[in-house]
Amino acid sequence: MKRAVAFVLAGMLTILGVSWQACGITESAVPFLLISPGARASGMGEAFAAVADDATAVFWNPAGLAFQTGRELTLMHANWLPQLTNDMFYDFAAYRQSVEGLGTFGINVTYLNMGKQYITGEESPDILGEFTSFDFAVALTYGTLVGRNTGVGVGLRYIRSNLSPVGAGAERGEGKANAFAVDLGILYRAPWLEGFRVGANLSNMGPKITYIDAAQADPLPTNLKLGLSYDLVRSQYNRMTLAFDANKLLVRRYKDGTSDPFYKAIFTAWTDEPLGNEFRNMIYSGGVEYVYSNLFALRAGYYYDQEGQVKYATFGAGIQYHLYRFDFAYVSAKEGHPLSDTMRFSLTIGF
Numbered sequence: 001m002k003r004a005v006a007f008v009l010a011g012m013l014t015i016l017g018v019s020w021q022a023c024g025i026t027e028s029a030v031p032f033l034l035i036s037p038g039a040r041a042s043g044m045g046e047a048f049a050a051v052a053d054d055a056t057a058v059f060w061n062p063a064g065l066a067f068q069t070g071r072e073l074t075l076m077h078a079n080w081l082p083q084l085t086n087d088m089f090y091d092f093a094a095y096r097q098s099v100e101g102l103g104t105f106g107i108n109v110t111y112l113n114m115g116k117q118y119i120t121g122e123e124s125p126d127i128l129g130e131f132t133s134f135d136f137a138v139a140l141t142y143g144t145l146v147g148r149n150t151g152v153g154v155g156l157r158y159i160r161s162n163l164s165p166v167g168a169g170a171e172r173g174e175g176k177a178n179a180f181a182v183d184l185g186i187l188y189r190a191p192w193l194e195g196f197r198v199g200a201n202l203s204n205m206g207p208k209i210t211y212i213d214a215a216q217a218d219p220l221p222t223n224l225k226l227g228l229s230y231d232l233v234r235s236q237y238n239r240m241t242l243a244f245d246a247n248k249l250l251v252r253r254y255k256d257g258t259s260d261p262f263y264k265a266i267f268t269a270w271t272d273e274p275l276g277n278e279f280r281n282m283i284y285s286g287g288v289e290y291v292y293s294n295l296f297a298l299r300a301g302y303y304y305d306q307e308g309q310v311k312y313a314t315f316g317a318g319i320q321y322h323l324y325r326f327d328f329a330y331v332s333a334k335e336g337h338p339l340s341d342t343m344r345f346s347l348t349i350g351f
Contacts, residue, residue: 027253029209029218030161030179032112032135037076037092039346042329043316044287045301047243049227050199052187054348055094058106058141058155061201061227063185065104065143066151071097071351078344080112087115092346096141103144106155111136117164135161141183149191155183159220161209174211181206181220195231195241200224202250205262219259222250222266239291243301247283281307287314295320299329323350 038056041048048056052064055074073095080088094108114133137160143153157180164175185201202224208217226246233240252260252268260268270278287301299316316329325348333340 027219027251027259028221028249029177029211030135030137030159031221032090032110033137033157033159033181033204034221034223035090035110035112037094037108037110037346038074039076039316039327039329039344040289040297040299040318040348042331042344043299043301043314043318043327044243044289045285045303045314047227047229047245047285047287047301049201049225049245050187050197050229051227051241051243052185052199055096055106055108057143057153058094058096058108058139059092059110061185061187061199061225062106062141062143062153062155062183063151063187063199063201065096065106065141065153066145066187067189068096068104068143069098071095073349073351074346075348076344076346078342080342082341085115087113089113103142106139106141106143108139108141109136110139114163131165133163135159135163139183143185149189151187153183153185153187155185155203157181157183157204157206159209161211163211177209177211179206179209179220193230195234197227197229199227199229201227202266205266208259208261219251219253219262219265222262224248224250224266237293239289241289241291242286243288244286245284247285248278283308291318297327324348325350 036042036046037059041056041060048060052061053068055072057064076092078090080090091111092108094106096104096106098104112135117131117133119130137157139155139157141153141155143151145151159179159181161177181204183201183203187197187199190196204220204222206220208219210217224247227244229241229243231239231241250266250269252265252272283305285301285303287299289297289299291297297318301314303314304311312331312333314329314331316327318325318327327346329344331342
């Protein structure tokens with residue numbers, strides 16, 4: 001019996017879930033890697049590459065680990081695209097620990113459950129079976145100082161995509177794939193202006209991911225993140241931090257469906273349009289965080305994606321009690337937007 005699988009649907013759910021938030025119109029596979037973790041960063045409009053001062057640095061900028069000591073665990077859960085479905089969710093967990101004389105190590109797990117999918121007949125809507133689609137990744141990261149004010153970081157990530165147990169239509173094989181990727185980061189704390197930081201993170205560099213055959217392999221979502229942050233106020237009881245990020249998806253696809261390998265796309269992704277348009281179409285975000293006496297925090301930010309027509313404000317808050325910090329973030333997108341009313345919760349535990 002011929003079967004057509006919701007393989008494409010599962011992939012589209014992944015793409016839509018991230019492209020509207022993180023990369024405009026995506027041209028890569030496994031875009032769940034671009035979903036931003038941590039309710040703290042989310043409340044700041046997702047501007048965190050030059051802050052990266054907690055365990056979520058494993059995502060935002062592994063170089064941020066270089067300035068951290070001790071141990072910390074962060075857990076996050078979010079219902080994904082609540083305006084479209086009620087069975088998608090995103091989970092993130094990260095742990096970091098410093099080792100005297102070596103630096104700081106981190107590990108994190110990312111999981112996106114895309115809910116239940118159905119197998120139907122090619123010429124009939126009759127349901128022949130069902131399955132659950134999901135993606136997950138596990139990453140090991142390391143950060144160390146290369147000077148008093150400069151930290152560098154690296155991450156190695158294993159990626160597993162489980163979209164479908166069978167191919168679509170006449171395709172043989174499964175909608176399952178594995179891949180590996182590398183992240184590189186740098187963070188500089190300016191000695192000439194206290195509280196000013198500059199960060200950069202080049203993430204998800206790796207070979208293309210293959211589901212059915214090599215001819216249909218898709219690039220990973222290699223992404224360049226540039227960030228600035230400044231402590232506008234920093235006193236005994238009050239701290240206010242301003243942050244700004246710019247993101248560029250470094251994927252180069254051509255009209256015939258082919259794409260450049262990541263090491264080439266890092267450069268060619270800047271050439272498919274006039275350079276002015278390339279900068280205009282980057283994703284920009286800014287945020288502010290106010291912390292009182294390390295007890296509670298208020299946050300706000302704005303996310304701006306001109307190419308993908310995604311623009312929304314974010315708000316957040318945090319409460320610190322002894323070793324525990326609870327953070328909440330809310331996306332204030334316009335009515336009907338898939339991310340409207342998205343709420344994120346995270347728990348951070350210091351040791």
